[in-house]
Amino acid sequence: MKGNDVVRIATVVLGLLGGSHAVASSQPWTDPRLSPDERAGQLVAQLTLDEKFGLIRSSFAQPDAAKGRAMPPGALGSAGFVPGVPRLGIPALQESDAGLGVANPGQVRPGDGATALPSSLAAAASWNPALAFRGGAMIGGEASSKGFNLLLAGGINLLREPRGGRNFEYAGEDPLLAGRIVGETIRGIQSRHVLSTIKHYAVNDQETARNSISVKIGERAMRESDLLAFELAIERGRPGAVMCAYNRINGTYACEHDGLLNGILKGDWAYPGFVMSDWGAVHSASTAANAGLDQQSAGEVFDDQLYFDAPLRKALTDGQFSQARLDDMVRRILRSMFAAGLFDHPPVRAPVDRQASLAVAREVLEEGAVLLRNERELLPLDRQLHSMAVIGAHADKGVPAGGGSSLVWPYGGNAVPGLEPAAWPGPVVYHPSSPLQAISKMAAHAQVNYASGDDIAAAAALAAKSEVAVVFVQQWAAESVDAADLNLPGRQDALVEAVVRANPRTVVVLETNGAVAMPWLERVGAVLQAWYPGSAGGEAIARLLFGEVNPSGRLPLSWPRELAQLPRPQLEGASQPAGSPLPTTVDYDIEGADVGYRWYQRQHLQPLFPFGYGLSYTRFEHGTPTARVVDGQPRVSVRVRNTGQRAGADVVQVYVAVPGSQVRRLAGFVRVMLAPGEARKVDVELEPRLLSDFDIAHRRWVRRGGSYEIYVGRSATDLSAPLKLQLPPREGGADAG
Ligand code: BGC
Numbered sequence: 001m002k003g004n005d006v007v008r009i010a011t012v013v014l015g016l017l018g019g020s021h022a023v024a025s026s027q028p029w030t031d032p033r034l035s036p037d038e039r040a041g042q043l044v045a046q047l048t049l050d051e052k053f054g055l056i057r058s059s060f061a062q063p064d065a066a067k068g069r070a071m072p073p074g075a076l077g078s079a080g081f082v083p084g085v086p087r088l089g090i091p092a093l094q095e096s097d098a099g100l101g102v103a104n105p106g107q108v109r110p111g112d113g114a115t116a117l118p119s120s121l122a123a124a125a126s127w128n129p130a131l132a133f134r135g136g137a138m139i140g141g142e143a144s145s146k147g148f149n150l151l152l153a154g155g156i157n158l159l160r161e162p163r164g165g166r167n168f169e170y171a172g173e174d175p176l177l178a179g180r181i182v183g184e185t186i187r188g189i190q191s192r193h194v195l196s197t198i199k200h201y202a203v204n205d206q207e208t209a210r211n212s213i214s215v216k217i218g219e220r221a222m223r224e225s226d227l228l229a230f231e232l233a234i235e236r237g238r239p240g241a242v243m244c245a246y247n248r249i250n251g252t253y254a255c256e257h258d259g260l261l262n263g264i265l266k267g268d269w270a271y272p273g274f275v276m277s278d279w280g281a282v283h284s285a286s287t288a289a290n291a292g293l294d295q296q297s298a299g300e301v302f303d304d305q306l307y308f309d310a311p312l313r314k315a316l317t318d319g320q321f322s323q324a325r326l327d328d329m330v331r332r333i334l335r336s337m338f339a340a341g342l343f344d345h346p347p348v349r350a351p352v353d354r355q356a357s358l359a360v361a362r363e364v365l366e367e368g369a370v371l372l373r374n375e376r377e378l379l380p381l382d383r384q385l386h387s388m389a390v391i392g393a394h395a396d397k398g399v400p401a402g403g404g405s406s407l408v409w410p411y412g413g414n415a416v417p418g419l420e421p422a423a424w425p426g427p428v429v430y431h432p433s434s435p436l437q438a439i440s441k442m443a444a445h446a447q448v449n450y451a452s453g454d455d456i457a458a459a460a461a462l463a464a465k466s467e468v469a470v471v472f473v474q475q476w477a478a479e480s481v482d483a484a485d486l487n488l489p490g491r492q493d494a495l496v497e498a499v500v501r502a503n504p505r506t507v508v509v510l511e512t513n514g515a516v517a518m519p520w521l522e523r524v525g526a527v528l529q530a531w532y533p534g535s536a537g538g539e540a541i542a543r544l545l546f547g548e549v550n551p552s553g554r555l556p557l558s559w560p561r562e563l564a565q566l567p568r569p570q571l572e573g574a575s576q577p578a579g580s581p582l583p584t585t586v587d588y589d590i591e592g593a594d595v596g597y598r599w600y601q602r603q604h605l606q607p608l609f610p611f612g613y614g615l616s617y618t619r620f621e622h623g624t625p626t627a628r629v630v631d632g633q634p635r636v637s638v639r640v641r642n643t644g645q646r647a648g649a650d651v652v653q654v655y656v657a658v659p660g661s662q663v664r665r666l667a668g669f670v671r672v673m674l675a676p677g678e679a680r681k682v683d684v685e686l687e688p689r690l691l692s693d694f695d696i697a698h699r700r701w702v703r704r705g706g707s708y709e710i711y712v713g714r715s716a717t718d719l720s721a722p723l724k725l726q727l728p729p730r731e732g733g734a735d736a737g
Helices: 003-016 020-026 036-044 049-055 120-126 129-146 175-190 219-223 226-237 258-268 286-291 310-318 323-340 354-368 435-442 456-464 492-502 537-545 597-602
Strands: 080-082 093-097 150-152 195-201 214-216 241-244 274-277 370-374 387-391 447-451 468-474 506-511 526-529 585-587 620-622 626-630 633-642 648-657 665-674 679-685 693-695 700-703 706-713 723-727 730-732
Touching: 036 323, 049 323, 120 129, 120 175, 120 354, 129 150, 129 175, 129 354, 175 195, 175 226, 175 665, 195 226, 195 258, 195 323, 219 226, 219 693, 241 258, 258 286, 274 323, 286 310, 286 323, 354 537, 387 435, 387 456, 387 492, 435 447, 435 468, 435 537, 447 456, 456 468, 456 492, 468 492, 492 506, 506 537, 526 537, 620 648, 626 723, 633 648, 633 665, 633 706, 633 723, 648 679, 665 679
Parallel strands: 093 150, 150 195, 195 241, 214 585, 241 274, 387 447, 387 468, 468 506, 506 526
Antiparallel strands: 080 093, 370 526, 620 633, 626 633, 633 679, 648 665, 648 706, 693 700, 700 730, 706 723
16 A cells, blocks of 8 residues: 555544544645645655655666666656655656557556557647547546556647657647647646646757757747747646756757746746656756756666756755755645645556547547548548458558657557567557458448558559559658658658559558658549557548548648758758767757748748648638627637538638738637538637737737738638738737737
């Protein structure tokens, strides 16, 4: 029995005996009626110095036989472990990665599978914060029933680099969309009394040279882009911890960046939680602690020193680090543990309701897959088809997952074992959700044949004798490496070309990290972006292809036509031979806050597909939008009608150009589900900070006032005529508008 269980049982027993006051007075922090701040404050006062030092660092929760390192006693096994303080009822922190589902790195918990959501880009593409919440709640629920109480989740780095190896863990290029989606995911996780991080703070948008590279960016640009995403998500999700990143920002490591940690996060945003480091992101003791880092993660394995032990104790003795700051670090950690419910609702080991979890994973892909092309209504497929060819990407076995710390080990194991790389950031894993099986079930009257695609001529021959060919193509991406370019690996382009030559009724399903080059695009009939499809991917893809559900995803990223369109056409380091010097700086001042679609507008470039784009099996008509000011805040209304034959969801996107700027920013959105023929008036509230500029001198958002141009769109480029709205200037803090 763990210490906290003893306290809880004692509390209950004494309560029954009418003695709760006795407990309340000796351990008043057990009283859930007190605020997390009060409870944490009382507890800090009880802790010895050693106990405090025990709480400000975690250990790596994995054994290493080669180095003679045992699993830390009491750890369940995953990414991190902080022992509790049983005498005071402080529970241990059992930390697991969980961006898409509960991870099981290296199968440290043999055979312990979990449900994987599709890529976070799919959640973002749903433009449905309520669905993101349910995804988070699913992960939090599975984590809790496995005994974990802290999840390393909430990835929100903005997609500035389409080759970025972790894009699938993040929520796209726009701060408002990413902030809302990730904020709700975190809120969902924490609704299950599991503490969540948000990560990686900040501007850790590429993998190449991530441990050393310095991001050059002006403060205003950072506030209006990457930091705005964090600000919005933190407000919405209230994550218990912020994970600081590997990289440097304007020369200073993220985990010892006083301006970012003390200044912005804890100062301007009044963030009450704690800052934990990424694994291997700490480079100093008192410098980091004084700059705002509260907890060093797995330093004994990943950093060159256990900075938050002996070196920090020495700094305390030498006067370079104060007792008050140590108490603040501990108080923040305990406060977040109380706020997330770790004391009052400890994890209860229980079997997972896998069907319920799978249903959530399926819905996220059903709402987040993006139909990019559909010529002559090739899709949805007819369930009465007589013959079909399913080709490529191991679609007979399952669907691919991205690699690295977010990898979820599937229930039932890897559907395609033995692929390279087997070692970090591998293994390459396929979730055992076979598109072929799901398609065969859906097309009950059809002869459905599979070709692996290894033999291109055989695949084309199969396509030629089938009514329809569905080609799956994949691109594996992983933490710690960026892609060299946007090309599909291997001979997949040649495969698609050959298949579509054999049968123009070819559908391509993309299972990729994000945007890829599609040299065959104009020739194929349809393209569906299914991201990394997650544990129920096969079924969701089949239901989308056959119109059991209507695709409604909208791109959370701009799809470049070619790399030359990017602010940095060359990603230094990615394609260089091993051993070449790594880049030391990446210049984000080129695009500044104009990330993604805003860059394309500014440069007058046409992407292949714009941000916000996605097709449907039905059609939507927008009426003439109107705008009015309610309590000083603009609100936009538009009537949306489903003019087609099928139910479907539209996403009303409102973009605003502030006075003096040509660049339109997404300022609000609403996803709306409509039956055939149904019309509804949709009201969209605009986020005040998107109508403002960040004034760095006064550290606040300022709405300059003047004539604002408001556009209602189906994407960043498919827009209504502008509405002009006159707004007075307004100044203030986070809610300036
Ligand atoms: C990643 C983090 C992750 C941590 C623990 C790091 O490599 O950057 O996102 O939470 O490992 O596994």
